[in-house]
Amino acid sequence: MTSRKRKKLIQKICLYLFVLVVCVIILYPYFVMFTTAAKDRDEMYALNMTILPLEWKWSNFIEIWSAAPVFRYFLNSIIIAGGATLLAILCGIPAAYAMSRMQFKGKSIFLGLVIMSQMFAPVVLLVGIYKLMTTLKLVNSLLGLILLNAAFNQAFAIWLLRGTFLSISPEMEQAAKIDGCGRIGSLVRVLLPMAAPGVVTTLIFVFINSWNEYTMALTLMSTDTLKPITVGINVFYGFNMIQWQYLFATSLFATVPVIILFLCIEKHLAAGLTAGGVKG
Amino acid sequence: MKKHSLLKKAEPYVWLLPSMLLMAVMILVPIVTVFQLSMSQITRAGVIKGYNDFENFKAVFRSPTFWHTLKNTLVWTVTVVGFSTLIGFVIAMVLNQEFVGRKIVRAIVVFPWATSLIIQSVIWKYSINADYGSLNVILQKLGVIEKYINWTPTAQAHFAWECWIGIFVTVPFVTFCVLSGLQSIDTAYYEAADIDGASFWQKLGRITLPLLKPSLTVSTVLNIIYVFNSFPIIWTMTKGDPADRTHTLATYLYKLSFYNGKSGQAAAVSVIGFVILCICSSIYMILSLRAEKEEQ
Numbered sequence: 001m002t003s004r005k006r007k008k009l010i011q012k013i014c015l016y017l018f019v020l021v022v023c024v025i026i027l028y029p030y031f032v033m034f035t036t037a038a039k040d041r042d043e044m045y046a047l048n049m050t051i052l053p054l055e056w057k058w059s060n061f062i063e064i065w066s067a068a069p070v071f072r073y074f075l076n077s078i079i080i081a082g083g084a085t086l087l088a089i090l091c092g093i094p095a096a097y098a099m100s101r102m103q104f105k106g107k108s109i110f111l112g113l114v115i116m117s118q119m120f121a122p123v124v125l126l127v128g129i130y131k132l133m134t135t136l137k138l139v140n141s142l143l144g145l146i147l148l149n150a151a152f153n154q155a156f157a158i159w160l161l162r163g164t165f166l167s168i169s170p171e172m173e174q175a176a177k178i179d180g181c182g183r184i185g186s187l188v189r190v191l192l193p194m195a196a197p198g199v200v201t202t203l204i205f206v207f208i209n210s211w212n213e214y215t216m217a218l219t220l221m222s223t224d225t226l227k228p229i230t231v232g233i234n235v236f237y238g239f240n241m242i243q244w245q246y247l248f249a250t251s252l253f254a255t256v257p258v259i260i261l262f263l264c265i266e267k268h269l270a271a272g273l274t275a276g277g278v279k280g
Numbered sequence: 281m282k283k284h285s286l287l288k289k290a291e292p293y294v295w296l297l298p299s300m301l302l303m304a305v306m307i308l309v310p311i312v313t314v315f316q317l318s319m320s321q322i323t324r325a326g327v328i329k330g331y332n333d334f335e336n337f338k339a340v341f342r343s344p345t346f347w348h349t350l351k352n353t354l355v356w357t358v359t360v361v362g363f364s365t366l367i368g369f370v371i372a373m374v375l376n377q378e379f380v381g382r383k384i385v386r387a388i389v390v391f392p393w394a395t396s397l398i399i400q401s402v403i404w405k406y407s408i409n410a411d412y413g414s415l416n417v418i419l420q421k422l423g424v425i426e427k428y429i430n431w432t433p434t435a436q437a438h439f440a441w442e443c444w445i446g447i448f449v450t451v452p453f454v455t456f457c458v459l460s461g462l463q464s465i466d467t468a469y470y471e472a473a474d475i476d477g478a479s480f481w482q483k484l485g486r487i488t489l490p491l492l493k494p495s496l497t498v499s500t501v502l503n504i505i506y507v508f509n510s511f512p513i514i515w516t517m518t519k520g521d522p523a524d525r526t527h528t529l530a531t532y533l534y535k536l537s538f539y540n541g542k543s544g545q546a547a548a549v550s551v552i553g554f555v556i557l558c559i560c561s562s563i564y565m566i567l568s569l570r571a572e573k574e575e576q
C-alpha cells in the first residue's frame with residue numbers, strides 16, 4: 001500500500017468515526033425518550049435499572065390518551081399552529097411581494113424594521129404582551145396565541161418569501177400583465193405556483209415554530225383545556241410523582257410528526273434563510 | 281389622472297398593511313408598554329401609578345442577583361453561540377464530503393432543530409438525574425463508572441449542563457447555514473488551489489472562510505439574538521435556582537414578573553436586555569461590514 005493510499009484510508013476511517021460519534025450524541029436523547037416511554041412505571045424507580053425496558057410496555061402509548069386530556073392538548077396545538085401559519089402567510093405574501101416587486105419610499109426602512117423585530121423575543125416582551133392580551137380579553141384564548149405566533153413569525157415569513165420571490169425572474173409576470181392580468185392575478189396565477197417550494201417551506205417552518213412555542217403559551221394559558229401540548233405535558237410532571245413514561249410517550253407523539261415535516265423542508269430552509277440575508 | 285397616480289403611489293403600502301398592522305399591534309404595542317412600565321410604579325395588583333424617577337432601574341441595579349444574572353447571560357450567550365458555531369462548522373465541513381450514508385446523517389443532524397426546546401430539556405433533565413437518570417445507568421452498564429455520579433452538585437454544574445443543551449440544540453442551525461454556504465462555493469476555486477499545491481488549511485483560510493462570511497454572519501447574528509433571549513431550557517432545568525444562581529436575563533425577568541409580582545423591575549430588565557442586544561448586534565454588524573469593505 002502506498003503512503004498516499006494509506007493516508008486516504010486513515011482519513012476515511014476518521015471521517016466515519018467522527019460521523020458516528022456525532023450521530024450517537026444527537027440520537028441519545030431520542031433513544032432515552034423512546035426507551036423510557038416504553039418502560040413500566042415500577043421499573044422507573046427500581047434499584048437495579050436497565051438501559052432497555054425489561055418488558056416493553058407498549059400500552060403506555062395508549063394509556064396517555066385517557067390519563068390526561070392529551071387529545072385536547074394536541075387539538076389546541078393544531079388549532080394554534082395551523083391558525084398562526086395561515087395568518088402569517090396571508091399577511092406575509094403581500095408584504096414580501098411588495099418588498100420584492102415594487103419600488104416605493106421607505107422600502108429599506110420597512111425591511112430594517114422587519115429584521116429589527118427579530119430582536120424582540122416573546123419572553124422579553126412578556127410583561128407587555130400579558131398586559132395587551134388582558135386589554136384585548138385574549139388571555140386564555142386560542143385566538144390570542146394565533147395572533148401572537150403569527151406576528152412573531154412575520155419576520156421569518158417575509159424574509160423567506162422575499163428571498164424566494166427575488167430568485168424568480170419577473171419576466172413571466174410582466175408577460176401576464178401584457179395579457180391583461182392584474183397584480184393580484186399575476187401574483188396568484190404566475191408567481192405563487194413558481195414560488196411553491198419556498199411558500200411550502202415557509203408554511204412548514206412557521207407551523208413548526210408555533211407548534212414548539214412554549215413561553216407565551218405557558219404565560220397566557222392557565223385553563224387546562226386550552227393548553228397546547230408543549231405546556232400540557234406538564235400534567236405528568238406532578239409534585240409528588242413524575243410519570244416519566246407518560247411524559248415521554250406524549251413527547252414522542254409531539255416530536256415525530258414535526259421532525260418528519262422538518263426533514264421535508266430542510267434543504268430549502270437553510271438556503272432560504274441565508275439567501276434572504278445576502279440579497280438584503 | 282392625478283387621483284390615479286396617487287393610488288399608484290399608495291399601492292405598495294396597501295400590500296404591506298396587513299403584515300405591518302399585525303406586527304404593530306402584537307409586537308410594537310408590547311414594546312412600548314414594556315418601556316412605559318419600566319419607568320412606572322406598579323402595585324402588586326398591577327395598577328400603574330405613574331412615572332417614578334427610574335426607581336425600577338435603581339432597584340434592579342442594587343440587586344446582587346441582577347449582576348450575577350448579567351454575568352451568567354454573557355457566559356451563556358458567548359459559550360453557546362461560540363461552541364455551536366465551531367461544532368456546527370466542523371460538522372458542515374464533514375457533511376460536505378462524499379461518503380456512504382451522508383443523507384441519513386444529514387437527516388439525523390436536523391433532529392434537535394425540529395424538536396421543541398421544552399421536550400429536549402425535559403429529556404436531559406431526566407437523563408442527568410443522580411438517582412435514576414439514564415446517563416448514569418448507561419455509563420454503569422458500559423463499565424465507564426462504578427457508582428452513580430451526581431451530575432449537578434453545584435449551581436455551576438447545573439449551568440454547565442444548561443449550556444450543553446443550548447449548544448446541542450443550536451448546532452443544527454449553524455450546520456445547515458454553513459452547509460448551504462459551502463454548497464454555493466464554486467469547486468473551480470478548489471481545483472485551482474489544488475493545482476497550486478495549496479494545503480487543507482490554506483484552502484480553508486483563503487477560500488472557504490472568506491466565501492462563507494455571509495452565511496456565518498447571518499447564523500451568528502440570529503444565534504446571538506435567540507440564545508440571549510432563550511427561556512425554555514433554563515426554566516425547565518432549574519427555574520434559575522438553586523438560590524437564583526443559574527438565571528439569565530430572560531428567566532430572571534420572568535420570575536420577577538410572574539412569581540415575585542414586580543412587573544416594573546421585570547420591564548426594566550427587559551429594557552436593559554434590549555439595549556445590550558442592540559449594542560452587541562450593531563458591533564457585530566459594523567465589524568463584519570468593515571471587514572468586508574477592507575477585502576474589496
